[in-house]
Amino acid sequence: xxxxxxxxxxxxxxxxxxxxxxxxxxxxxxxxxxxxxxxxxxxxxxxxxxxxxxxxxxxxxxxxxxxxxxxxxxxxxxxxxxxxxxxxxxxxxxxxxxxxxxxxxxxxxxxxxxxxxxxxxxxxxxxxxxxxxxxxxxxxxxxxxxxxxxxxxxxxxx
Amino acid sequence: xxxxxxxxxxxxxxxxxxxxxxxxxxxxxxxxxxxxxxxxxxxxxxxxxxxxxxxxxxxxxxxxxxxxxxxxxxxxxxxxxxxxxxxxxxxxxxxxxxxxxxxxxxxxxxxxxxxxxxxxxxxxxxxxxxxxxxxxxxxxxxxxxxxxxxxxxxxxxxxxxxxxxxxxxxxxxxxxxxxxxxxxxxxxxxxxxxxxxxxxxxxxxxxxxxxxxxxxxxxxxxxxxxxxxxxxxxxxxxxxxxxxxxxxxxxxxxxxxxxxxxxxxxxxxxxxxxxxxxxxxxxxxxxxxxxxxxxxxxxxxxxxxxxxxxxx
Numbered sequence: 001x002x003x004x005x006x007x008x009x010x011x012x013x014x015x016x017x018x019x020x021x022x023x024x025x026x027x028x029x030x031x032x033x034x035x036x037x038x039x040x041x042x043x044x045x046x047x048x049x050x051x052x053x054x055x056x057x058x059x060x061x062x063x064x065x066x067x068x069x070x071x072x073x074x075x076x077x078x079x080x081x082x083x084x085x086x087x088x089x090x091x092x093x094x095x096x097x098x099x100x101x102x103x104x105x106x107x108x109x110x111x112x113x114x115x116x117x118x119x120x121x122x123x124x125x126x127x128x129x130x131x132x133x134x135x136x137x138x139x140x141x142x143x144x145x146x147x148x149x150x151x152x153x154x155x156x157x158x
Numbered sequence: 159x160x161x162x163x164x165x166x167x168x169x170x171x172x173x174x175x176x177x178x179x180x181x182x183x184x185x186x187x188x189x190x191x192x193x194x195x196x197x198x199x200x201x202x203x204x205x206x207x208x209x210x211x212x213x214x215x216x217x218x219x220x221x222x223x224x225x226x227x228x229x230x231x232x233x234x235x236x237x238x239x240x241x242x243x244x245x246x247x248x249x250x251x252x253x254x255x256x257x258x259x260x261x262x263x264x265x266x267x268x269x270x271x272x273x274x275x276x277x278x279x280x281x282x283x284x285x286x287x288x289x290x291x292x293x294x295x296x297x298x299x300x301x302x303x304x305x306x307x308x309x310x311x312x313x314x315x316x317x318x319x320x321x322x323x324x325x326x327x328x329x330x331x332x333x334x335x336x337x338x339x340x341x342x343x344x345x346x347x348x349x350x351x352x353x354x355x356x357x358x359x360x361x362x363x364x365x366x367x368x369x370x371x372x373x374x375x376x377x378x379x380x381x382x383x384x385x386x387x388x389x390x391x392x393x394x395x396x397x398x399x400x401x402x403x404x405x406x407x408x409x410x411x412x413x414x415x416x417x418x419x420x421x422x423x424x425x426x427x428x429x430x431x432x433x434x435x436x437x438x439x440x441x442x443x444x445x446x447x448x449x450x451x452x453x454x455x456x457x458x459x460x461x462x463x464x465x466x467x468x469x470x
């Protein structure tokens with residue numbers, strides 16, 4: 001049950017960004033294939049012990065992939081998060097560039113490149129506009145101060 | 159005796175202050191983490207590294223155990239260092255980390271905790287799951303009785319995660335009852351929770367109103383009470399742990415109470431000591447109880463920890 005919920009969470013998490021992701025290859029895991037370990041407490045446990053370590057170590061036996069999670073102070077939260085992390089790691093391992101995480105990364109790097117290109121084109125256009133404005137200004141300036149170098153001033157000959 | 163303890167405490171504070179603040183120019187988070195960890199190790203404080211991490215993360219404003227990592231390159235302010243110092247002193251006095259932070263997480267909720275109210279244990283997170291699994295699939299309204307809510311971890315988790323649930327919580331300690339109410343208000347769950355102050359034996363309920371009775375009652379055997387770590391024996395209310403010689407001093411009255419107030423098909427879910435699934439059945443037979451243990455469930459340390467009871 002907890003693995004099913006984790007799988008759905010990872011799959012749907014990408015959908016919220018409004019991009020088309022191929023989820024058909026996303027793996028699923030069975031609880032029976034998982035080895036889960038916790039920090040060992042001594043003695044009778046339960047009420048008689050106060051420990052703050054709720055880290056979870058989770059291993060997927062068939063693939064050998066494992067994760068460790070201590071993001072939260074709650075054990076159950078760490079168990080859920082460990083399964084999400086494991087699913088993502090398994091997806092990346094099995095499906096390579098077609099994993100959900102890598103598809104999103106690819107989309108985001110394309111988006112970034114596109115935005116960069118857009119900015120570059122915009123800057124280029126502005127630069128060209130500025131240059132053409134400067135050419136026109138030079139032409140106007142030259143017309144107004146045109147000197148006829150063939151005419152000698154009259155005073156020089158008296 | 160008290161004067162000796164006081165003098166020892168003052169001495170510890172002086173030694174700590176001298177050693178801790180001598181390199182105050184290295185106020186970086188990672189530097190302070192290392193020195194705090196070393197200090198705890200030297201003084202044989204349990205979970206030295208993790209205690210330091212929890213405290214550092216709290217100082218930088220994070221509730222995650224590794225929250226300090228986001229600020230690893232930064233330096234703490236003077237106020238933050240002072241706050242850190244105070245918390246470290248408390249930990250050296252074996253105050254539980256949860257009380258030092260004033261809050262702890264339990265499943266999907268965060269709860270305020272303060273001494274001497276019992277701190278939620280991670281095993282109990284599984285008890286909540288057992289009740290939720292039992293109720294899931296049914297769209298009916300469910301009434302639950304919790305005995306001994308403490309900080310409210312069980313009842314508030316059930317209200318947060320379950321559907322169509324109302325809880326009545328019976329608590330003998332006024333401090334714990336107030337804390338449960340405070341946490342309920344903070345989580346916006348107060349409308350579906352009624353906290354009553356009183357003991358199990360005095361609870362008057364003749365009508366079979368409840369679908370489920372759930373409890374993490376005091377179940378520690380008296381012999382184990384003697385060897386508790388200082389974090390527990392010095393700061394937590396031992397009435398929340400002491401189950402008497404056989405650990406069943408509160409468990410049995412809860413099962414007796416169920417005879418009157420639990421519906422015919424109702425279930426009791428209890429967290430217990432690992433010996434109880436074995437020693438409880440003959441005791442139930444002895445007192446002629448209508449209930450028996452339907453199943454025993456192991457905790458994440460593979461110990462018999464939970465029992466589900468129903469009418470025979």
